[in-house]
Amino acid sequence: MELHFHVSEAVDLTAFMFSIHNSGRKEDKELISKMLQDDETEKKLEEIRSRLSAEDHEKLEVFFNEDSAIGPALLPGVMKDDHTLSAEGFVQKLRAMNEEEIRSFLFGRGFADRDYDGSDPEAGKRIVDTLAVPKQEKWKLYYYLDRPEAVKEELSELTKYVYETFYKPFQQDAVEAAQAFIEELKQAPNDPEHPVRMLVRDYTDPEMIEYIHVYPSFSLNIGFMLNDLSVKNVVHLAIGVKRFSLLESKMNEEELFGLLKVLTDERRFRLLKLLRKRPHYGYEIAEALGVSNSTVSHHLAILLSHKFVKSERAEHRVYFKVNTEEIKRVMGEMERMFAE
CATH class of the missing domain: 1.10.10.10 (Winged helix-like DNA-binding domain superfamily/Winged helix DNA-binding domain)
Structure with missing residues (x-):
């Protein structure tokens, strides 16, 4: 599995929107809060969460619900071969996607059992029927399978709003942290026990994967988002810049x-x-x-x-x-x- 490292504003902004809307599972809040109680990144994210209105959360819930996660699912389709995509470029490329592409990537983070090329909305709905997601999320997917143009319009407007209103103060910190983490990850890049390879092995078949595109994310902090495109022998992994260091040190204590x-x-x-x-x-x-x-x-x-x-x-x-x-x-x- 060949490793490729990229700094992408589009990836971190997507992670940012997911992170500020989803502040952690209730059953793990005590454990997570102990791990992150002195963490400056988490304090910044929490301050931004406190500024979100009910309307902001309502808009984010559409595309960044933990179960359907439409925004993160669409990300590899938007980026394609542009691994250093900016926020502005993300909006432009999202608007340029055709209806079939939008539909086909709606299930990028689900456990769907079969491939879907996006050409037949009814076939997509049959896949939705099999997904283990809450009923309200199924209705949302049904709706967007019939109206892929609405995905482009609504997600584009939401992305521009969050970028201008909340993300800009994060921007420079995000770039610097991503660049520093890449330097760490580049040490022993051919090591079969490289932490990135070990993480990807937990979710994919390493024999089917040729390339892992790694996007360090300041906003994910200790989290990660993985899109398995193993049919094409490619994995896209957005990983928090403190995923390995903070998680390991706190657990050892x-x-x-x-x-x-x-x-x-x-x-x-x-x-x-x-x-x-x-x-x-x-x-x-x-x-x-x-x-x-x-x-x-x-x-x-x-x-x-x-x-x-x-x-x-x-x-x-x-x-x-x-x-x-x-x-x-x-x-x-x-x-x-x-x-x-």
């Missing part, structure tokens, strides 16, 4: 406590029990547990980052299974703590 909290969350516990029976892929998990795609993706990301779950590719799907050795290790550490 209270490692055992943090790991136990990860394991004892009710939804993750149910997910682990399901995977204990046999490996499952993302869509199966969502269906079996009766939850949305974004909920499954969220909890899998946490379990994978702490090595409680492993991933493996079979045919054209990524399956997840329990890493019993790591769970036993953590239980053994707890036993030793109380036995001493």
Whole structure:
């Protein structure tokens, strides 16, 4: 998997809109707040969130809802071969996309089981029927499959508004942080254990991927957004500039406590029990547990980052299974703590 690094205002602005609207899952707020309590980036994002009106959130909810995430899904289609796209360029290229392109990228971040070229709106609606997303998000996708021109108009106007009103003070910090992170990531770029390659392996088949386009994002901070275009042997990964450094250092301080909290969350516990029976892929998990795609993706990301779950590719799907050795290790550490 060949790594390519880019600084893109369009990527960070998309991440910015997603981040200021979605301030973190409720079940993880305590853990996240401890990790980020002294973090300057998070303080800046929180200050901006406090300035958002109800109308601002309503507009952002349309394209940056965690389940449908239409804005991030469209990003690779807008960028195409322009990996350093500006905010202005993003708006121009979005407006230039044709209807089929808009439709085909609407499902870029879902667990849809088949490809869709965007030519037949009714075929797209049948895919929506199979998605494990809330009903209101399905209605939204139905609407935009019939009206792709509305996507271009509404998202373009929202992007220009957020850029001018909220993002501009972030701009210089975002560029400098992205450039510095790229220098870190360029160290040992051919290492098969490079953290970027390891992260991508958790969600894709490495044998199908030739290129990973990496976009450091100031606004994502410790998060990431991945678009798997493995049919074309390409992955686009927007990754927070503190994803590795802050996450690792904070977890090491209270490692055992943090790991136990990860394991004892009710939804993750149910997910682990399901995977204990046999490996499952993302869509199966969502269906079996009766939850949305974004909920499954969220909890899998946490379990994978702490090595409680492993991933493996079979045919054209990524399956997840329990890493019993790591769970036993953590239980053994707890036993030793109380036995001493």
